[in-house]
Amino acid sequence: MSYCIASYRCYDSKADFHKKASSIAIGMTVGSWTELPAAKQQSMKKHLGEVISVDVHESEQGERYADIQIAYPDANFSSDIPALLITVFGKISMDGQIKLTNLQFSDTFLKAFTGPKFGIEGVRRILGIPERPLLMSIFKSVIGHDLDELTRQFTAQALGGVDLIKDDEILFENDLTPIEKRVAACRKAADDVQAQTGKKVLYAANLTGHTFHLKEQAKKAIDSGANALLLNVLAYGYDVLHELARDPEINIPIMAHPSLAGAYYPSPYYGISASVLLGQLMRIAGADLVLFPSPYGSVVMPKEENMAIREQLVSPELPFRHSFPVPSAGIHPGLVPLILKDFGNEVIINAGGGIHGHPEGASAGGKAFQQAIDAALAGTSLADYAAQGHHELRQALELWGGER
Numbered sequence: 001m002s003y004c005i006a007s008y009r010c011y012d013s014k015a016d017f018h019k020k021a022s023s024i025a026i027g028m029t030v031g032s033w034t035e036l037p038a039a040k041q042q043s044m045k046k047h048l049g050e051v052i053s054v055d056v057h058e059s060e061q062g063e064r065y066a067d068i069q070i071a072y073p074d075a076n077f078s079s080d081i082p083a084l085l086i087t088v089f090g091k092i093s094m095d096g097q098i099k100l101t102n103l104q105f106s107d108t109f110l111k112a113f114t115g116p117k118f119g120i121e122g123v124r125r126i127l128g129i130p131e132r133p134l135l136m137s138i139f140k141s142v143i144g145h146d147l148d149e150l151t152r153q154f155t156a157q158a159l160g161g162v163d164l165i166k167d168d169e170i171l172f173e174n175d176l177t178p179i180e181k182r183v184a185a186c187r188k189a190a191d192d193v194q195a196q197t198g199k200k201v202l203y204a205a206n207l208t209g210h211t212f213h214l215k216e217q218a219k220k221a222i223d224s225g226a227n228a229l230l231l232n233v234l235a236y237g238y239d240v241l242h243e244l245a246r247d248p249e250i251n252i253p254i255m256a257h258p259s260l261a262g263a264y265y266p267s268p269y270y271g272i273s274a275s276v277l278l279g280q281l282m283r284i285a286g287a288d289l290v291l292f293p294s295p296y297g298s299v300v301m302p303k304e305e306n307m308a309i310r311e312q313l314v315s316p317e318l319p320f321r322h323s324f325p326v327p328s329a330g331i332h333p334g335l336v337p338l339i340l341k342d343f344g345n346e347v348i349i350n351a352g353g354g355i356h357g358h359p360e361g362a363s364a365g366g367k368a369f370q371q372a373i374d375a376a377l378a379g380t381s382l383a384d385y386a387a388q389g390h391h392e393l394r395q396a397l398e399l400w401g402g403e404r
């Protein structure tokens with residue numbers, strides 16, 4: 001028989017965790033067991049969940065908890081992420097202090113998925129950058145602005161030498177800059193910059209609106225020249241990402257935004273761990289690039305959790321292309337050596353305020369980041385590199401600090 005296995009951490013000062021585990025295994029599968037007549041038990045056996053392990057611990061603070069693993073027969077659910085999540089964590093997510101900490105997927109389940117269409121290698125191929133860390137900037141202050149203003153901002157960012165530019169996730173369909181016009185204007189600006197500098201830039205346009213119209217919107221964007229898309233995955237659901245990613249006509253990288261993830265992962269007692277939410281499920285559903293908070297910036301995630309997301313995005317355990325990790329929020333050039341130390345070169349350094357807030361503007365902001373990347377790759381301290389005539393970096397370090 002084939003199973004998907006869910007791991008949980010449950011806190012309770014006095015519960016019998018073995019009893020709790022078997023009540024989950026039965027309750028989330030066949031519903032009742034001992035009450036069934038013998039013949040019925042035999043026929044239902046293939047649907048019965050199985051407790052794999054129950055390890056009871058006490059935390060340093062004296063809290064009693066258990067790590068529980070339960071196997072769920074694939075026969076019980078269709079091979080899609082909503083069915084899996086409802087099976088392993090639907091009702092029980094509301095039943096006491098319980099957190100879903102990991103998933104192991106059966107080959108049968110994974111057969112229904114193809115993962116990212118491009119992944120790290122594909123994005124690098126499109127950009128023609130085989131090895132170095134990539135640099136992305138985020139549009140900021142675009143609500144209420146028209147296409148001319150957007151084009152101006154795009155050009156300033158692109159001239160700073162960034163590899164990708166993404167929409168702010170709070171830019172929705174609107175009359176001033178609807179997706180097809182926004183894409184056309186930014187694509188033209190990208191082509192103009194490329195003609196001037198020789199450098200290609202990908203622009204991820206935010207795909208928004210009613211769920212049932214998203215594919216239509218995506219195709220409109222592609223017809224206007226889109227070369228990447230951004231999706232607020234948790235608001236729409238993983239299955240929406242999967243539908244977009246597996247559509248052969250949507251043949252451009254998809255970037256997953258973590259908006260809303262904080263409603264799920266930060267508590268040790270409840271929710272879904274960040275590595276499942278922003279690692280495993282994003283990659284299976286087909287995200288080529290995944291944004292998440294970092295341990296260093298303005299929205300802080302503990303380093304261990306951060307590394308666990310990264311691990312899932314590139315783990316050989318999943319038979320899919322690797323998704324690009326994009327640690328984000330409050331990133332400035334002074335943080336680049338830390339990011340590269342933790343993530344290596346397979347990372348996208350991503351900044352909004354850290355680019356636009358540079359004293360000389362967004363182009364200088366991009367240059368400061370490029371200089372920080374060059375310094376870190378050369379093993380030179382940022383302060384030394386800044387002192388070697390890289391004044392954009394020097395200004396960024398003076399403003400935001402960082403390794404000196």
Ligand SMILES: CSCCC(=O)C(=O)COP(=O)(O)O
Nearest residue numbers: 292293328329330351352353
């Ligand atoms: C919490 S990860 C998402 C980061 C993001 O989308 C963003 O706009 C960050 O902007 P910042 O100015 O903090 O670089």
